[in-house]
Amino acid sequence: MSFSRPLPHTFYAEDALSVARKLLGHCLVVRSEEGVTGGTIIETEAYCGALDRACHSFRYRRTARTEPMYGPPGSAYVYLVYGIHHCLNVVCLREDEPHAVLIRGLRPTWGLGVMARRRGVPSRANDVPNPRLADGPGKVCEAMGIDLADNGTLLTGGRLMITEERSSGGCIVQGPRVGLGDVGEFRGLPWRFMLTG
DNA sequence: CTTCAGATGCTCT
């Protein structure tokens, strides 16, 4: 099993909207003791830093939790939501403008058995991918074995990486972001990106 | 297919 090279840090040195769109079709790969898992990124959301009321770094809020958002582009920001689920974000733009892209969904590609076991669902015969295995941000982290130990690590060639290879085909659809509280005019903005097909 | 309630623990006020 071999993978293409990881995306370089320059890929991430753009605003969250650009990176959220560009990431669709690339593959998130995680190496672990249990085996390698990988999946094509098919859903993302952009969180646009200091000006975005829905973003953890709104108005440059800088706390122990949000500190990784001020790290280098191409690093991971992982946090716990609802006390139960982890969410994986890719830090982008610049260290002084903390944008991030939430990875909301994958099409499982490698390590289907490992992913199914972690998720507590039955494996499918003949390596038939289960499209429901990682179709949500919490599910992505659980299936890929991502947790706070990965917080702040680089995605440009470590345990976690996003590879250069991009699956062809499909159509990009945009819509409003999901699960936000009272964020005023930021609620309806089409900052969620999905790859169909 | 849909809606709905509950789980659960950290973060910030």
Next chain:
DNA sequence: GAGCATCTGAAGA
């Protein structure tokens, strides 16, 4: 103490 960038299973249409 309030509020979460969520998921699941049960119940109804």
